[in-house]
Amino acid sequence: MTPTILLNRRATLGGVAALLAFQFGPAPALAATRGGRMVFGRYADSLFLDPVLNDANVDIWVLTNLYDTLLLPTADGQGVQPGLATAYEIADAGRTVLLTLREGVKFSDGTPLTPDDVIFSLDRARDPKAGAWNSLLASIEKVENASGKIAIRLKSPDATIIPALATFNSAILPRRAFEATAGATMEDKAKAFSEKPIGTGPFVMVEWKRGSVMKLKRNPSHWKTAEDGQKLPYLEELEFQIIPDDATRLLKLKAGEIDGTELVPYARVKELQADPTLRMELWPSTRVAYLTMNVRPTLRGAANPLANVKVRQALNHAINKDAVIAVTTLGLGTPMRSFMSSTTPLFSASPLYPYDLAKAKGLLAEAGMAGGFDLTCLTLSGNQDNLNNLTLAQQMWAQIGVRLKIEQVDNATLTARYRAGDFQLRTAAWTNDISDPGQITSYFAYFPNIGSLHSGWQDARVDELYLASQKEIDPAKRAAQYKEIQDTYNAAAPIVYLYETPYPVAFRVKAKGFVQIPLGNNIFEAASIEK
Amino acid sequence: MNRAGAIVGRIAQIIPTFFLIGVVVFVLARLLPGDAVSAMLGDRATDEAVRRITHQLGLDRSMVAQFLTFIGQAAQGHFGQSLAFRVPVASLISERLPVTLLLTLMATLIAMCMALPLAFVAAMNANRWPDILIRAVFQVGLSSPVFYVGLVLLTVFAAGLRLFPVGGYGEGLPAHLYHLFLPALTLALSFSAVIMRTLRGSILAVLRAEFVDFARAKGLSARVILLRHVLRSAAITTVTLVGLHIGSLLGGAVITESVFAVPGVGRLMVDSIFSRDYPVIQALTLVLAVLVSLTFLATDLLHGWLDPRAGV
Numbered sequence: 001m002t003p004t005i006l007l008n009r010r011a012t013l014g015g016v017a018a019l020l021a022f023q024f025g026p027a028p029a030l031a032a033t034r035g036g037r038m039v040f041g042r043y044a045d046s047l048f049l050d051p052v053l054n055d056a057n058v059d060i061w062v063l064t065n066l067y068d069t070l071l072l073p074t075a076d077g078q079g080v081q082p083g084l085a086t087a088y089e090i091a092d093a094g095r096t097v098l099l100t101l102r103e104g105v106k107f108s109d110g111t112p113l114t115p116d117d118v119i120f121s122l123d124r125a126r127d128p129k130a131g132a133w134n135s136l137l138a139s140i141e142k143v144e145n146a147s148g149k150i151a152i153r154l155k156s157p158d159a160t161i162i163p164a165l166a167t168f169n170s171a172i173l174p175r176r177a178f179e180a181t182a183g184a185t186m187e188d189k190a191k192a193f194s195e196k197p198i199g200t201g202p203f204v205m206v207e208w209k210r211g212s213v214m215k216l217k218r219n220p221s222h223w224k225t226a227e228d229g230q231k232l233p234y235l236e237e238l239e240f241q242i243i244p245d246d247a248t249r250l251l252k253l254k255a256g257e258i259d260g261t262e263l264v265p266y267a268r269v270k271e272l273q274a275d276p277t278l279r280m281e282l283w284p285s286t287r288v289a290y291l292t293m294n295v296r297p298t299l300r301g302a303a304n305p306l307a308n309v310k311v312r313q314a315l316n317h318a319i320n321k322d323a324v325i326a327v328t329t330l331g332l333g334t335p336m337r338s339f340m341s342s343t344t345p346l347f348s349a350s351p352l353y354p355y356d357l358a359k360a361k362g363l364l365a366e367a368g369m370a371g372g373f374d375l376t377c378l379t380l381s382g383n384q385d386n387l388n389n390l391t392l393a394q395q396m397w398a399q400i401g402v403r404l405k406i407e408q409v410d411n412a413t414l415t416a417r418y419r420a421g422d423f424q425l426r427t428a429a430w431t432n433d434i435s436d437p438g439q440i441t442s443y444f445a446y447f448p449n450i451g452s453l454h455s456g457w458q459d460a461r462v463d464e465l466y467l468a469s470q471k472e473i474d475p476a477k478r479a480a481q482y483k484e485i486q487d488t489y490n491a492a493a494p495i496v497y498l499y500e501t502p503y504p505v506a507f508r509v510k511a512k513g514f515v516q517i518p519l520g521n522n523i524f525e526a527a528s529i530e531k
Numbered sequence: 532m533n534r535a536g537a538i539v540g541r542i543a544q545i546i547p548t549f550f551l552i553g554v555v556v557f558v559l560a561r562l563l564p565g566d567a568v569s570a571m572l573g574d575r576a577t578d579e580a581v582r583r584i585t586h587q588l589g590l591d592r593s594m595v596a597q598f599l600t601f602i603g604q605a606a607q608g609h610f611g612q613s614l615a616f617r618v619p620v621a622s623l624i625s626e627r628l629p630v631t632l633l634l635t636l637m638a639t640l641i642a643m644c645m646a647l648p649l650a651f652v653a654a655m656n657a658n659r660w661p662d663i664l665i666r667a668v669f670q671v672g673l674s675s676p677v678f679y680v681g682l683v684l685l686t687v688f689a690a691g692l693r694l695f696p697v698g699g700y701g702e703g704l705p706a707h708l709y710h711l712f713l714p715a716l717t718l719a720l721s722f723s724a725v726i727m728r729t730l731r732g733s734i735l736a737v738l739r740a741e742f743v744d745f746a747r748a749k750g751l752s753a754r755v756i757l758l759r760h761v762l763r764s765a766a767i768t769t770v771t772l773v774g775l776h777i778g779s780l781l782g783g784a785v786i787t788e789s790v791f792a793v794p795g796v797g798r799l800m801v802d803s804i805f806s807r808d809y810p811v812i813q814a815l816t817l818v819l820a821v822l823v824s825l826t827f828l829a830t831d832l833l834h835g836w837l838d839p840r841a842g843v
Contacts, residue, residue, distance in 0.1 A: 048617045055572050132572055132580050187587070191617050209626060210616060211802075212700060212794035243698060243792040247682055251690045252697040252792075412565030412807045419569055419581070428574070443575060450577055 031228045032513055032528035037237035040524075041249045041261035045211050045242045049194040051171035052124055053131040053187065060168050060433065061520045065216060065238070067171035067199035068223075070099055070118065070150070071162065073435050077286065077518030078345055080166040080435065084113060084200060084223075085150070088165075094157030094473045097165070099150040106221040107174045108204040115145040120175035122152070124186065133169035136160070136434060139470075157471050159478055163436040168521075174198050202233040202525040214240040224525060234513065234528040250506070253278065259511035259529065262522070264504040266329045266385075272506050279509050282332065282502035283516040286341040286432040286440075289333075289389070291377065291425050291496035292418075296456040299424055305373045306424065312493040314363035316353035318400045319393060325499045328388040333499035338486045339444050341500050343518040346437045346482040350490055352497050360400045372401020377425040378417060381408035386427040389498060421454050425496070428453070431520050437482050441466055445489045457494035534835075538828070545824045549817060553605060556816040557598055560809050566590070567614045567807040588614060601813060610814035615806045620814045623799065628818065630700060631788070631795035633707060635780045637715035639773065642723035650730035651757075657735055665727070673724035681717045681790035688713060698792035714791040718784060722776060729772050733765035740764070767837050774830025778823035 046059045051067055054060060064072075072083040085099035105113040124130060126137035139158035144151050154161065164170060177198050183189035197205055200223060203216035216238040224232040241258060243249040249261045250268060254275070264272060264280070273280045293315075297307045305311045321335040334342075337349040364370055375397070379386045387406070394404040409417070417423050432440055442449045446466040447458040462485050469481040490497075503516045510530040515523040568585045569576070585591045589600075604611055610620035649669075653662040672680075689697040701710040737743060738761060746756045785797035796815060803811035 047615055055576075129583065132576055132584075135577075195618075209794065210618070210623060211627065211798060241699060241792070242794070244798070245698075245790045245792065248685060248698045248790055248792055251685055252699075255690045255693065255697045257697050257699070410565070411805055412563065412567075412570035414565075415569045415574060416565035418574060419576075419578075450575070 032226070032234045032526065033530050034230070034234050034528070035236045036529035036531070037239060038235050038260065038511055038524070038527055038529050039239045039241055039258045040522075041243045041252060041258040042240050043242075043244055043246070043249065043263050045240075046214065048191075049197055049205070050131075050190040051169050051173070052133065053190050055132055057431070057520055061522050062240070063168045063171065064201065064521045065203045065524055066197045066201040066205060067168075067173065068201050069166050069168070069170050070172065071166040073163070073166045073517055073519060073521070075515055075517055075523075077284075077343055077432075077435050080162055083166065084118075084172055085165075088162065090162075090473070092153075095154045097152040097154070097161055098146065099152070099165075101148075101150060102223060105200055105223045107177070107198050107200055108219045108221060109174065109177060109198045110221065111174055111176065113172065113174075113200060115148075115150055117175045118150050118172055119143045119145065120178070121172045122170060124173075125169050125171075130186070131169070133167075133433075136164045136167055136169060136439070157473050159470060159473050160434065160436045160438045163434050167434045172200065203238055211242055213242065216240075222525075226526070233525045235524065238524050238527070253506055253508065256508060260505065260507035260514060262503070262505050264506050266332050266501075266504065269330065269332060269504055277509060279507050279511075281505045281507065281514070281516075283505060284343050284518050285501065285503045285516075285520065286343050286518045287429060287503070288336055288339070288341050288500050289385070289427075289429045289498045290336065290339075291389075291393070291498070292423075292428050292453045292455055293494055293496065294421060294424050294455055295494055296421065300422075304424065305367070305369055305375075308367045308369075309492055310363045310367040311369055312496075313353065314360040314367070314369075314400060315397065315402065315496055316493050317356045317360035317363065318396050318402070319353070319496060319498070320355040320396060321497070321499060322355070323396075324389055324392050327392055328385050329499060329501055332504070333501045335499055336497040339489055339495060339497075340437055340440045340486070341432070341518070343500075344432060344437050344440060345435060346479050348479075348483040348486045350487065352490060353493070357399055364400055364402075370401070372403065374403045374405065375425060376405045376407055376423075377427065378407050378409060378414055378423045379427040380411055380414055383427070389427065393496070418454050421451070421456060423454075433519060435519065438466075438470060441469075441482070441485060444495070445485055452494060455494045457492065459488055459492065462488050538832070541828055541831070545821075545828075548824065549820060550602075552820045553602060553813070553817060554598075556813050557601060557809075558594075560807070560812045561594065563804075563807060565807060567809060570805070570807045571615060601810075605814075605817065610817075611810040613803075613808055613811050615803070615808045615811075620810045623811060624796065624814060624818055627794055627796045627799050630707075630793060631781060631784055631797060632822075634711050634715055634718070634784055634788075634793060634795060635777060637708070637711055638718035638722060638780055638784075639777060641715050641719035642726055643773070645719065646723040646726035646730060650727045650734060653727070653731045654734035654738070657731075662731075666731075669724035669727050672720035675720070677717055677721065677786045678790050680720055681714065681787055684713045684717055685790070698790070700793055710791075711793065714784075714787045714793055717787050717791075718780060722780065725776065726769060726772060730765055730769045733768045734761055737761045737764045763837060767834060770830060770833050770837065774826055774833075777826050781819060781822060781826075 044058050046062060047056055048054045049059055049063060051063055068084050070083050070085040071080040074081050084102050084105060086102050087100045089098040091098055101115060107113060122143045126134050126140050128134055139154045139156060139161060140152055141155045142153040178189060178193050181189045181193045183192050202219055202222045204219045205214065206217045207215040218233055218236050222231060226232045243252060246265050252258045253261050269280055272278050293306045293312055295307050296304060298304055325331060325333040337352050338347055340347050377390055379390060390406045397404050418426060430440060444453055445462050447463055452458060465481045465485050469478055472478040472481060505516060512530065513527040567590060568581050572580060613620050613623055616623060649665050653665045656662045685697055689695045695713050696710050699710050701707055743756060743760060746760055784795060785801050788795045788797040800815050
């Protein structure tokens, strides 16, 4: 039987109590084989396995195998389920979150999890001077031990605090072990600690040769229980091998030298699907691919046609998204229907700019640009998907008289020019880090954060709605706010909408039970190797 | 000047070279567009986060102050911390340098083993079919791109025939040698073509030299002439060539290391340039410069031994 847990969530401003049932995430239908070693091929190595100070998906996506958070994202990425806390309760008119800490949880060094560890970890994660993620916990005023429960006191009600407690940066670390680590500053300690992380997650790192291999071993004190009543994880060992070249990674998989691999190129998916020794998995993701437009009236001293909303709409109508999906993703993608992915909570769909050349030409004529214009798009050199997208856009836009020039640069240059607003159009992709629409909205649409993707687009009503949505705890009201934000943004079209794609992961048939949630987290707790 | 004195002199010349390399690489790394913190934090960072981390890493100090810190540390053998990996640069390099050195050594040995006998056969049969065939085959090796040769070798010998592992490095020296054979062969294919052609040319030139005619006239056997006179003279150019080439092999194994998932310094260098990881770029350039200089010194010594007229 699948264990179920009741989570007590006292509804917030309305004061209505509700009981929600949660199910433990990934549980295979049949009891899995215990023991054994799984080797997983990764395209790049992690850089810094500290939940608070890391900056990249190569870290974020594997951290959950080492550390746990108080709440955990559900496998569909839409909500939360119990983690190190068995239940939470929102009290004090939305200004306090009370969490019941799970009993009997131990860190991988054998020490018990205490409220002190939680207070320490959340205080470190929300320190405005620490790392790039503290803003996710910015609403917290104080974390304290309230007669056995963890009380998170908020400066004001925060609709995102619950998903934030299920996000990687609020992972719980053992205070004593962390503080006893060598190092003059907290950052030095974090560096040393992350070399030999101690957490409550399903695995413990035993060896890390950077750029080559990372070896994890089963954490015998992990708290989760499998279907057979025994402790998770199933695997005795989990090994990440770093194989940057796509072709080599797949050759290794086919030769049986690795059991699974991530980021299978779209062009190879059909071939792997046809191989009876392999299983191709396509996990729903929050990934969207689009082109960011700079909408400032002038760029480098010249007038910028993208400042005109009709021009932006025309460019969108002239893109045949289905054709782009067919060529670049070989049919694996789906058209974007809002700026956020359809897997994001409070996503609201709209028929976004159907392919219509006549309408595109009409809009350009209305904008006084019937003769077309020149456009330059910055892109990451060597990225084939982006080049495919741009080559297609070049041909599609040529039909309405728009001449697209492609400028390829390396990542550091791309980022620097993007941040400086020194671009007209750029290729981009996004995945959410938190199961909430607030994060993507704060980057895409809310100007004060990063100038709406550095595009210069600003809408006072959207900014106001976003701020209100952060404090709105009534789900219906919040959904209405996000519908209005999406409708307004999508009509203003500061991006060229392309597609959503799943995460393509491939395994040998004997390797089972891996889960990748829409946020990208690679979850191996229920993974197993059949004998 | 005696030989030992000459060697010390050469080493003394190397020190200012390193200083100049240090200056050049320090300035060049910072002339690249973009900066380490933006590259590190990516698209999402707020201006505030970029400012804060730039300050934490000391990258908001003047270029001169940063340079003095770098030179001061380098002189004591410290290279600071990697900005991307947050570990001491020295530990990153010391983990990966032996991998690349072993790969380079194996590639050189394989290239020599292929090139030397075949160069002789080609030279002895100049412009006849064995010569034409050997040259044609090596020409293909020379002109095929490394990533393609690597993938073909992997597909055929590793994934297909299962004679070798598909990339990686393994654990323990026997496993390292086994894993590195195909990447070393990939590197050796183009390298051996260069050695073979040069050695063949040198042998042909030596065979036409007067001292060989004289040796023949003295009645020395063809074998003795070939081994004692022709090989020694022809080896001089080859040794120089191999020495020069090891430098480019050391720094140029990037693509091979990526295709074969070999965790060497080539890949580290490219990753560090992309992430503007200045301390790693600087340290690695200096370390490679030391190695190349030592290789040149060894080449000169060997050259001097083969041809005493050359001196050190």
